[in-house]
Amino acid sequence: MDSERSGRTEGTVARVASAVYAGAMSLLGIVFEPLQRLVGVRRMPWVFLLPNLLIFGLFILFPVFLNVYVSLTGGTELFPQDRPFVGAENYERLFTCDDFGDPNSCLEDRFWRSVRNTGVFVLFQVGGMVLVSLLTALVLNRNIRFRGFFRSVYFYPVLLSPVVVALIWKWILQRQGVLNGLLVNLGADPVAFLLDGRWAMTWVIVVSIWAHMGFYTLILLAGLQSIPAELYDAASIDGAGSYQSFRSVTLPLLMPTMMVVLILSLIRAVQTFDEVYVLTGGGPGTATMMIVQYIYQTGFATQVQRFGLAAAASVLLGLVLLVATLLQLRVGRGTEGHLA
Amino acid sequence: MSRLTAFLSRRRGRAGPDLTDWLTYAYLLVGVLVMFGPVLWLVLSSFKTQAGLVEFPPTLLPLSPVEVELEGYDEPLPLFEVRLEDGSTKRLAQVRRVGLEAQMVDPDDPGEIVRVPIADRTEVRALRLQVSNFTEPLRRFDFLTYLKNSVVVTVVATLITLVINSMAAFALSKYRFRGRNAVFLVILGTLMIPLSVVLVPVYLVITQIGWVNNLWGVIIPGAATPTGVFLLRQYMLTIPDELIDAARMDGASEWRIYWQVVLPLAAPAVAVLTIFSVMWRWNDFLWPLIVLTRSELFTLQVGLNAFQGELNVQWHYVLAMTVLTLLPITLVFSFLQRFITTGIASTGVKG
Numbered sequence: 001m002d003s004e005r006s007g008r009t010e011g012t013v014a015r016v017a018s019a020v021y022a023g024a025m026s027l028l029g030i031v032f033e034p035l036q037r038l039v040g041v042r043r044m045p046w047v048f049l050l051p052n053l054l055i056f057g058l059f060i061l062f063p064v065f066l067n068v069y070v071s072l073t074g075g076t077e078l079f080p081q082d083r084p085f086v087g088a089e090n091y092e093r094l095f096t097c098d099d100f101g102d103p104n105s106c107l108e109d110r111f112w113r114s115v116r117n118t119g120v121f122v123l124f125q126v127g128g129m130v131l132v133s134l135l136t137a138l139v140l141n142r143n144i145r146f147r148g149f150f151r152s153v154y155f156y157p158v159l160l161s162p163v164v165v166a167l168i169w170k171w172i173l174q175r176q177g178v179l180n181g182l183l184v185n186l187g188a189d190p191v192a193f194l195l196d197g198r199w200a201m202t203w204v205i206v207v208s209i210w211a212h213m214g215f216y217t218l219i220l221l222a223g224l225q226s227i228p229a230e231l232y233d234a235a236s237i238d239g240a241g242s243y244q245s246f247r248s249v250t251l252p253l254l255m256p257t258m259m260v261v262l263i264l265s266l267i268r269a270v271q272t273f274d275e276v277y278v279l280t281g282g283g284p285g286t287a288t289m290m291i292v293q294y295i296y297q298t299g300f301a302t303q304v305q306r307f308g309l310a311a312a313a314s315v316l317l318g319l320v321l322l323v324a325t326l327l328q329l330r331v332g333r334g335t336e337g338h339l340a
Numbered sequence: 341m342s343r344l345t346a347f348l349s350r351r352r353g354r355a356g357p358d359l360t361d362w363l364t365y366a367y368l369l370v371g372v373l374v375m376f377g378p379v380l381w382l383v384l385s386s387f388k389t390q391a392g393l394v395e396f397p398p399t400l401l402p403l404s405p406v407e408v409e410l411e412g413y414d415e416p417l418p419l420f421e422v423r424l425e426d427g428s429t430k431r432l433a434q435v436r437r438v439g440l441e442a443q444m445v446d447p448d449d450p451g452e453i454v455r456v457p458i459a460d461r462t463e464v465r466a467l468r469l470q471v472s473n474f475t476e477p478l479r480r481f482d483f484l485t486y487l488k489n490s491v492v493v494t495v496v497a498t499l500i501t502l503v504i505n506s507m508a509a510f511a512l513s514k515y516r517f518r519g520r521n522a523v524f525l526v527i528l529g530t531l532m533i534p535l536s537v538v539l540v541p542v543y544l545v546i547t548q549i550g551w552v553n554n555l556w557g558v559i560i561p562g563a564a565t566p567t568g569v570f571l572l573r574q575y576m577l578t579i580p581d582e583l584i585d586a587a588r589m590d591g592a593s594e595w596r597i598y599w600q601v602v603l604p605l606a607a608p609a610v611a612v613l614t615i616f617s618v619m620w621r622w623n624d625f626l627w628p629l630i631v632l633t634r635s636e637l638f639t640l641q642v643g644l645n646a647f648q649g650e651l652n653v654q655w656h657y658v659l660a661m662t663v664l665t666l667l668p669i670t671l672v673f674s675f676l677q678r679f680i681t682t683g684i685a686s687t688g689v690k691g
Contacts, residue, residue, distance in 0.1 A: 021599075025600075028503075029593075029595045029599075032594075033593050033596075036593055036594050036595065041594060042517070044511075045511035045512075045515035045520070046511070046517070048507040048510055048511035048598065049508050049512070049523065051503075051564075052507065052508035053508070054564075055504065055560060055561070055563050055564035056527065056566070058545060059560070059561040059564065060533060060538070060564065060566075061526070062541070063538035063542045063544075063545065064533060064537075066538075066544065066545075067540060067541045070544070078543075078544060078547055080544070136371065139364050139367050142364055144365070144368070148678060150372070151681055152681065153371060154371060156375060156376070157375060159619060159673050159680075160623075160669065161641055161665065161669075162625055162641075163623075163625055163641045163644050164666045167644065168379060168382045171381075171385060171655070171659060172378055176394060176398075177398075178381055180396075181398050182397075185397055210374070210375070210378075214375075267532065271534055271536045273536065273625075273626055274625040278625075278645055278648070281649075295539060296629075296630070299540050299543075314536070314538065314540065315537075317536070317537055318533070318537040318538075321533075321534070321537065324532075325532040328532075
């Protein structure tokens with residue numbers, strides 16, 4: 001009875017949805033059908049491409065070039081026609097450093113601190129996450145009960161917004177938070193996790209792994225499940241133990257997927273901003289300030305908006321991402337279908 | 341060591357549970373705790389009173405002191421569990437506290453005052469959900485405005501993305517024309533250009549159009565996603581051209597072929613893109629943060645961040661609003677989880 005009713009409701013919903021769809025599309029057709037008579041069938045593909053290409057051109061392609069130009073201008077005006085051309089001055093400013101190992105000796109010390117923080121973050125976040133994701137994927141790939149449930153458990157935080165993730169952990173990590181409560185119950189002293197530079201960086205990394213590992217676990221799990229079972233049977237007939245079959249079957253066949261995961265997570269980690277910004281605000285001091293935060297603050301969040309400097313820093317960031325993307329394309333050739 | 345290696349390897353068909361199985365389930369249970377625990381803690385905390393929130397070390401459940409109203413006293417009195425001199429315990433209400441001594445009365449006999457050392461009494465507390473944490477911010481702050489802005493941005497942006505991306509994908513997969521490969525290559529080439537790399541120039545374009553502090557400024561720039569075009573094109577390539585030729589024979593216009601023949605057949609890919617788009621837009625933070633500076637235009641994420649950044653963080657409201665923010669995504673996920681996880685695993689795309 002109940003299922004019958006819900007089936008009927010579903011049917012109604014589907015009918016209404018398809019009516020709305022047909023109505024909306026016919027409405028748009030009032031524009032597009034006369035166009036076909038105007039330009040002819042042969043040019044219709046361009047008509048179909050037009051809306052996407054317009055937005056794409058205006059907000060992706062054109063800005064890429066504009067960015068390079070803005071990075072070569074100075075002043076605090078927004079519009080390029082009001083900005084004096086200064087050549088490579090912004091880049092020189094970013095690269096004025098007595099000793100590149102010591103951010104304090106640099107003219108833009110905040111930029112180099114953010115570069116160094118991002119480097120540390122990428123190294124440990126990507127490394128830690130690939131390891132944890134691999135271990136989790138291997139566990140989930142075993143013959144376990146409730147696999148669907150456990151897979152969802154690890155995936156759930158991926159869907160949460162960075163702001164929500166940061167607030168959840170800020171609440172846990174604050175001085176009066178539950179983690180310190182547990183520490184005190186165990187007889188230890190409370191720690192100001194977010195007010196100590198090293199602790200803050202550690203937690204920023206842990207929280208980021210927590211939030212994203214589910215996604216990479218899924219990709220690795222798909223990779224594991226695409227390994228044909230016959231290979232394991234063959235290995236065990238040849239007398240391979242479980243460690244041997246892991247080393248000589250699982251690892252080599254999973255390698256392409258591993259590389260994809262490595263590079264995707266690398267590209268993502270280099271651009272980290274939201275979670276860290278809400279969790280620590282880049283602090284204490286500049287201890288967890290990342291490159292994108294530097295760009296955001298230099299261009300948008302200060303009284304003097306130094307767009308040229310922000311653009312120069314983002315051009316450099318773009319170059320780093322370009323290298324990573326080219327790497328991915330080289331690697332991705334062997335694993336098409338996994339990438340987008 | 342061999343145990344560990346056995347744990348790392350894949351097994352199928354075996355006798356009863358061995359050590360590696362125990363390790364597997366232990367790992368999974370710890371995983372459940374680590375992944376769900378923080379969210380659960382947030383939800384539990386969001387129901388606590390302000391006094392309960394600053395308590396340290398914190399209690400697991402939202403507990404509040406129990407109070408009783410007694411004849412002869414204007415204010416409700418807090419209840420305490422008291423250990424009496426003869427060793428028995430009794431529930432007494434505290435009238436007032438004087439130094440190290442508390443003056444208490446028996447609720448059944450409110451006339452007589454008992455004096456008790458404060459060390460011998462413990463507060464009686466019971467589970468109470470502070471629902472006003474949720475209702476207050478809805479009344480006093482712009483939470484509903486933020487929610488409305490987020491819904492508008494997510495719905496409108498997703499609709500626009502679906503329509504223009506599928507149109508472009510249709511053109512790139514179902515027509516042969518000069519320049520097709522060039523267009524596709526350019527789109528592919530920008531697949532990995534994130535907004536964070538072009539913040540300044542896109543802001544410039546938005547300012548020129550007059551979209552600063554306008555929801556269109558948030559909606560439009562991300563609408564022409566290369567990812568979406570790529571995803572839909574790859575799927576549409578698998579739709580047989582004969583169907584299109586047949587429709588053309590029947591005199592259907594190109595627009596009709598697009599929406600009545602090709603798009604319905606591409607429904608699985610459209611569904612995956614819908615989920616991605618909703619996720620991207622609902623969770624988007626950096627770009628709305630830059631474009632929107634007037635608080636009545638804030639999306640949920642920006643509003644939530646502004647609220648938690650205030651000098652006097654009102655955690656009881658922040659926590660409740662965080663719970664409300666993660667609720668829609670959680671509900672969608674619990675209904676569509678199998679679909680979402682397989683969809684993402686097969687495409688490998690994420691925002």
